[in-house]
Structure formats: C-alpha cells, structure tokens
Amino acid sequence: MTTLDHWGGTGRYVDLDGPVHYVDFGGDGPPVVLVHGLGGSHLNWCLLAPHLVGHHRVLAVDLAGFGLTHPEGRGTTVPANARLLDRFLAEVVGEPVALVGNSMGGMISILHAARRPDSVTALALLDPAVPMPLGTRLDPQVALAFGAYAVPGLGRWVLERARRGVSPRRQVKRVLNLVCADSRSVPEEIILASMSLLEQRAEVPGLDEAFLAAARSVVWTGATSRRYYTAMSRVRVPVYLVHGDRDRLVPVTSARAAAKRNPSWRYEEFEGIGHVPQLEIPDVIGERLVAWLAGR
Template sequence: MKKLAIGITLLLACAAGTLYFSPTALLTSVQFIERQRAGLSSHEVKVDGLTIHYYEGGPRDGETLLMIHGFGANRDNWLRFARHFSQQYRVIALDLPGFGESDKPDVNYDVASQTERLHAFVQALGISKPHLIGNSMGGHIAALYAARYPEQVTSVALLNNSGILSPRKSEMFAMLENGKPNPLVVRKAEDFDALMRFVFVNPPPLPESLKRHFAEQSMANQQQYDRIFVQLRERYVPLEPELPKIQVPTLVLWGDQDRVLDVSSIGVMKPLLKKPTIVVMKDCGHAPMLERPEETAQHYQAFLDSL
C-alpha cells in the first residue's frame, strides 16, 4: 500500500511538472514509477569482463522468466509487460551487451555471440532452467539458446522473432533491398516518429519532451546500431535448422501487421517445432509487449499455465 501511494504521488508530480523537468529527469521519474509498478529493481553483474545491467524482481525461489529485448531496444521494453508476472515469478530483463546501459566494447554482436553471452549471464546469476521470452532479435537469441542448450530451459516464447526466411517479404527487407535506409535506425530527429509508426500500429503515447530525448539518444547510438545491424546480416544464423533441436514447449506470438518481420514466418516455424503454440494478435505491430502489454501478458500466462 505504501509503495502504491509513493507511486501515485510521483506520477502526479511528473504530470504536473512535465514542463519544468528536463527530459532526463522526467524519464528517470517515469522509469522509477514503472519499475515500482512492475516490482523490479536495477542491478548489474560482471560477466566475462563485461558489465551487464538488468532488472530483477519477484520471489527468488520462483521459476525464472528471462526477458530478452530486440535490436535498438533495452530492458525498459519489458516493464509494463513484466508487472503481470513479478508476483508469481522471478522476473529478469537484461540490457544485452551493446545496448542500453550495458557495456558496448568493439566486439561482434551477432546472435551467436550474444547467445553465448546470455548463457554466461545465466550461469553468473545461478539461474536454473529459465523460461526464455524474446522479441525480434531477442527472440532469435532465445530460440538459438534453446537449441544449443535444450536441457537448460523450461520453455521458450518468441515474439515476432527474427531468424526466419519468411514466405512473404517484410516491408523492412523490401526497403533494404531497394537501397533505402534502415527504418530501425534514427538518423535525424523526425526519424523517431517514423520509427514509432513503423514498429507499432498504435504507437504508445509519449510526451513531446520524451520523444525528443529518445530521438537524441537514438541518434547518438546510430553508428553503433549500424555496425551491429551489419554484423547481424553478415554473420546471420538461420533458425530453420535450429528449431527442431528445441525440446521444450514454444510459444510463437506475432502481430499480424508487423512491417519489420512478416507474420508469414509462422508458417515456416510451426512444422519445425516439436511443441508449438501459435498466437496471432490482430491489428498489432512488431512489439506486442509494448503496444498491448496486458493482452500479450494474458497470452503468455495462458501458455505458462498450459505447461
């Protein structure tokens, strides 16, 4: 009750003081409130010489849900989704190396390398047989992890994951093949609004000051993201030969209006998985846990309950 009162007070203060706060202070306040509501707190751990930042909450003796973000994203993408699980499960959402607040050394960030870093992170935290859930690139990593370490996971949930040659080419890949800029990388301020419209059917509302702040952050990371995206393509790991190695139940959830990775990927994945559960969310884009967190959480909880 005390936490709720603190959260409400801060939320009102944020709303009243938006014009007076700097974007950084406003973002810090909003993140604090969202972490409080999700029951998560910030932590960091050193793994193979890299500092990895992550959120954690929920009972430490509960089953672990390990949440893996996508390209250009970070652990904050899971906050509104995670609040539906932290009462029952140990919830962990990390900033992958190269993203968010985690270290960004000059190394390879292809999915195979990130999968091994994720495995080292799991071992460092002493996590036993987590439920993996990943979005986009994070889904690619989650699937590869479950294929490489089939006895070390309990389930996998893949939200609009990369790694599949879809029967119908997505709008993003059509743009890239035609020589157009990567729509996931912000190069100038107005690109941020375009990115939001590209990723979401109904973009989550954001104050203009935060939009500007996120646009500036994204532009500051442009070279890093360009370099990582090149590595992801040059060192691409197809999932088609990997999916049959996954032994555990697998949820494949997709927004049917995804312009980044086409929903037709499901038709390739389903016959390759031993224990698939398929969910298609209508009128939803590339990041269901951000666009419709409560509905996505309901689908995921139903999947967990079915295990």
C-alpha cells in the same frame, strides 16, 4: 551498481567482460528472462513485466550495444550476444529459466535453447526474427533500410542522417511508428523514458557500429535458413510463438512457416498488432504467458 527504475524494477550491473545492465523486476516463482530485439532495451518490457511478477521472478537484460550495456569492445552480433545471454543466465540467474524473446531476442533465445537445453524450461517467442519463405515481400521501408545497413559506410551515413536535426521525441516516435501497428497505444511514460535513454546514449562511442553489426548478423542468420531451421528443430522445451499480423519487420508469413515446420509449438496470431505485442497489448500478452507457463 544499482539504479532505481520506473515500473517497480531495479536496474543493476554485472561484469561479464564489461558492465552488463539488467533490470530485476522482482516477483516470486520460477524465473523468467526477457530478451529484447534489435535497437531495443529493457524499456521494451516495462509494460509486460508487471503482469508477470505475481507468478515469476522477472529480469530483463540489455544485450551488448543496446540499452545501458555499452559495447566496451565486445561483439554485438547474434552469436556474441547469445554467448552473453548464456553467461548472464549462468552467473546472474543460476537456475533454468523461461526465456521470452522479441525480434532479434527471439532469434538469440532460439539459438540458446537449442545449444543449452539444460538452462531453459520454456521458450516464448514474440514476433521473433525467423526466415522469410520464398516469395515473401518485405516492407519497402524496411528493405531499403536493411539494404543500406549492409553497405560499408552507407549504413552509418543513413543512421547519422536520420538523427540530424531530429528531436529525441521525433526519433522515438519514428521507431514506434515502424514497430507498432498503432503507436498511439504506447503510453507517454514509455516515450519519455525512451527519450531519456536516447539522450544518455548520445555520447557513447561505437553505438552505430554496434547496431550495424547486429543488424547484419540478424539478416545473415535468417538468410542461412537451413542452419537456423535445424536449430529450431533441436529445441526440446515447450515453445509458444506469438506474432502480429501487421508486423512490418518480420512478415507474419515467416511466423506461419516456422509454426508449420514445428507442429509441437503453440502458435497464436494477433490481428491488428505489429512487431512489439508486449508494448501494444501487454495485458493480453501477460495473461497468455502466465496461463501458458502455468499449464505446461
């Protein structure tokens, strides 16, 4: 099944123990696979992909429980989606790729690159979920939300309450206000597409449970920092780590600590940018990625 998407991409489905949706943006050159974060989808990449297709074949996958890849009984934790990514790369792409991961997608991409180095040529991390150094203060709103997600029953109540009587536009804007330093930088077409996706997902069963399982898994993986840092040290491909200094979900001190532990990684920090630089400054990120991938 294929569906035409905006921004020149074609939406497709592949059967990986159930339908998995991805967008093929086309392009010529070595393949790049884009991996979204918690609560994200292929839409997170629609502004960045056009900057890459002149040099690469570009695909964006919807992980299980997100976008148009519905759970269908599959696990949605970090390890489960790492296995899904592994199969996607093997069965859809079929050759080594450059992975570009944001937030949870960055975490999944790190774990995959550490475990399957033969399938990855380079790793670009945009505000990845990485451990917080001791003494780091988390944004109060973020801390409250993830604390609620960890409590059985309370997490689902919080998600349901957040939707009750709230228009799709307001729901989208609320998320953008959290992940962006200035949500006004996000074009209206992304807001409208996000509203449409929200409405498509409204009747799909099990999405709250899928989100909560993924959220708890991200927290657990980050909390077991020794094991996670060990995985980072096993990555043998070039790594480009990008982080916004106004990221409310993953404090910039976390990225600085990860960069310090891995001095071979290239680290770049962007002033006045939040958690999703690919939406906030897609032209800049696209230019940097193309140059970095060409110069490796």
